[in-house]
Amino acid sequence: MDPSESLPIIIAGGGIGGLCAALALARKGFPVKVLERAPEVGEIGYGIQIAPNGHAILDRLGVMEMLEPQVFYPDALILMDAVDNREISRIDLGKSFQERYKYRYFVVHRRDLHAALIEACRREESFSFEEGEVNGYENHPDSVSVTCSNGKVLLGRAMIGVEGLRSKTRARIVDDGGPRATGHVVYRGLVPIEEIANKQHVNSMIVHVGPGCHLVQYRLRGGTVMNNVATFESPAFKRWEHDYGGIDEFKNAFLHCAPQVQDLLKYFSLDKNWLLHDLQPATNWTDGNVTLLGDAAHAALQYLAQGAIMAMEDSLVLAEELERQPANVNAAFLEYQGRRLNRTARVVTTARLFGAIMHASAGERLLRNELARKRDVSIPWEIDWLYRGVELEEKVY
Template sequence: MSAVADGSPVEVETLIAGGGVGGLTAALALARAGRPVRLLERALEFTEIGFGIQLGPNATRALDGLGVLDELLPLAVQPRELLYMDALSGERITSIDLGDAFVARYGHPYVVVHRSDLQRKLLGACVREPLVTIETGRELVAFEEDADGVTVRCADGASYRAQALIAADGLNSRVRGTIARGEPRAEGFVAYRGTIPIADMTPRAEADAMVMWVAPDTHMVQYKVRGGALYNQVAVFRSRRFDAGDPDWGSPEELDEHYQAFCEPVRVAASQLGRKHRYPMADRDPIATWTTARVALLGDAAHPMLPVLAQGGCQAIEDGIALPVAFAGAADVPAALSAYERRRAPRAGRVQSSARRFAEVCHIGGVGVELRNALFGQHDPQDYTVLDWLYDDAEVRA
């Protein structure tokens, strides 16, 4: 139901715009804390998303707290290591042990899963939760905030009156522009991604490892999903045609041209990627202000980041579980959203900035390749000190 009989907006307590990983996590977490939620998803239905997602222990800890992890693990894969490889030479650079020592340190595993499997488990948990109402085919097109609440209008004419609006509507959020100005930052990087049956995986692929190939202006990530039945691959490169102003930059033809420079396993893997969809990559600079008195940003609407740290989805999950904590300690909605911003903006901003810096290291060229490989090559696979801030942050555990 989208409108009452007299045509006035539907009254709701908390309205979430966007049914991705972050929006679903927020809806579930708020409902479990006793707060009624209505979630609006612009798509007509929740459809299969054809690629994987990495979940560090900061995310699996949160999902465990929501009771979702045990349902997800049979569909997930826990890699034994993260293996960094040189895409030019084909040589191993370094690795991070993700096995028993890693789990013992952080209390939860690093897993990789098909994004659709994660979304389906979160959606199922929300559907079973009496305090969550989900409506599809509802695209937010306008909202108006006043001292007492927010009025939201959707493309189909449906309207709502909420005490709080949580905007989980992605990189190009309609809501963000009223809180922070500026366009997404794009530098010509594009990704092609997809899954193939495990039997068709590249000959050199490490079946029990998560592999990241790095090269100048390039990286490729490979890992198993769906309990090991599928192999997920993501190929990223910086388009030279972008610099030239070509509107067709990052085309499949340019993908093939670019990846011909690399070692055979990488060339073969790139040839197996689907060409139907390309994903231009963009991020934004961190912002300190995520909220107004009645509106808050969440996930990519607040902190879109480059994918090299595999934290985009993880940080959205952290956002989702932070909301009920903020509401529990606040006297009213404005105080709750302000507490949410204070808790999350510095943390997510640090992850954004770190992702950008690490992308520069992974994509470095020239003499920097040898220097990076030599430095990384000295790393002890079980030395996790540089990861503690990311996976074991005190604010995340609280």
């Protein structure tokens, strides 16, 4: 046996993408070591939407049984005009939707998904976790040495950079200037379902779209809490001001919305916000025995709700390619990125477009509403290509 075959594949990052990659690789017999800087691996955040293409991956990885008690299945995706509070369109998530895409659309708390993935990984004998953060790497013919920020040097068969938007590994491989600030700002809030006053759409995912802003509501943790997410485009950012996205901007962003929408702002926490960035699609993610995965490769805005799911898809495709060419890591990585570059680039660019459509104002808003109300949504063509998923081998992981 080649000595390099006994070396672990080092996965830099213990988020959703890193753990999916670790699980997929471990199931195929590869030893894996996940590096994460936190003393206890734990995913921060609120809710996450899992479309059918993501549900298919989690089912294949065998984590749905653990996750199921915390999942909520909305009955529809409803688009509302935030200005006049009228419904624009809806996608029924019932029988015909499930027949077309084979899997259901669900929402879940990020912590619950992360916990299920950790548990599944820890059941694999070839999985290990080590505290540390990648600071650099050096390629060798059949291995890679990884230097951590604490000075420790690890030897691996390969390394996968999954450190997220500000990945040091990406900065070295792609070197394109890093994250692109968008001026879009997010506030969030979780409240018990009993505190929600208007329960008209309580079993659906509802998206209120307004000029330069939108607000999303859906249930989490088995339906016991309501997740609230509000996004707006900062006027201060457009004026090139460094300090933007504050509480006053947040409140002002929804002043032109219907009273019913403004009333929802009471459900939000004001002690933290998120300044949104994405990355320009790259033409290469690979350097020798090192490659990128997830947000480190293709961070996108949230308007398609596909960021984490793209990382899940990456994981299974990468595991398949490494299984096909275990003796030639670089060739496997190049095949992996060849299968993923255009699909993920399409997600990044389409998410930007969807953001502009959702935040349309004046005549553009009226045109959006008219066209949306006229079309047949039995097949949501804008996202059909996404929800049909990716071609994978039939074998179970």
